[in-house]
Amino acid sequence: MTATRRLAAILAADVVGYSRLMGTDEEGTLERLKEHRRELIDPKIAEHRGRIVKTTGDGVLIEFPSVVDAVRCAVEVQRGMAERNAAIPVERRIELRIGINLGDIITDDDDIYGDGVNVAARLEALAHPGGICISRVVRDQVRDKLDFAFEDMGEQIVKNIARPVRVYRVEPNIGAGAILPGETAAMPDLAISERPSIAVLPFQNMSNDPEQEYFV
């Protein structure tokens, strides 16, 4: 097979704290990882037509023909992992970090090469446990097709990549209409906050009884 180019979405994922997990419980960790793959991850990859290019001990590199499908797959995997982890003690949880990029990659003998692949691995390293980081080109392609919000993490310098990469964090539980920090500098007070907030709304006396007026 000769080297050819093709457009692809590249998803890089790895297990957070893999060495620590293996150090604590080698067989148990491998067993749980295999279970997550068999019951959740591999079926989701297949459903979205992903191809596993290679696996390392704690990581996997997957190629998708569609970037919309790649982001959908990542969100469904992270949601599924969160559900599966809910009942497991924190120290035994397997959590994933995922990075997704889009690139005109070089393929040769089933392996893939190029900056597009390297950037995916760097995006993955920037993700929180259970989180997904994507590049600007991915955000631009999926923003009008998926109802997730994308938080701008600004330009990041990544190792061995000449140009800075604009990074976005996928917020699968916030709709695309929400206003995220940094999205509109003019409306900072509307930014989503993790602190609880209290809304005070005026009541209206909807009864015909004027005695109820004191509620208002």
Added chain:
Amino acid sequence: MTATRRLAAILAADVVGYSRLMGTDEEGTLERLKEHRRELIDPKIAEHRGRIVKTTGDGVLIEFPSVVDAVRCAVEVQRGMAERNAAIPVERRIELRIGINLGDIITDDDDIYGDGVNVAARLEALAHPGGICISRVVRDQVRDKLDFAFEDMGEQIVKNIARPVRVYRVEPNIGAGAILPGETAAMPDLAISERPSIAVLPFQNMSNDPEQEYFV
């Protein structure tokens, strides 16, 4: 076949002034167009693994698996057309306008759909006769892989597309290192100019003969 998504480079091309050409010489125009296709355009599409999705009287829509290959194909076609046209009287010349976009498109029964396709057609309409216009996402993917310059034409509002599209003109005869108008406002004097320029370089006397010194 069911509808699926895939990343593709979409190239839209049309013949400039097709109605005028057909009005002047219907049979001659069709004959010359067929000749250009047979001898130049179709072989170039095949060489770069393009797939002709559809042709209209004066236009063609082509899909490429790689956006680098799509831009290479467009440049080679436009260079070839310029060479072939050089010996033909201006009023009989067939000239092409080309637009290239990248998108996560929907494919169904060999046809392709989506904003990614519509934008390619709009980019084509913005190109000069013999020229190539590309979107920002195409520029970003090919800028480090092809030695062409890309002139920023700014954001353009295009029909039926909600967001403005950043458009670049491909300058195949200027290397990527060249500074184009608008690229760096701080160095306007270094902009490529079509006027001839003269460089004055100091000579050095490399002989052992001091009598040659007067050259220096």
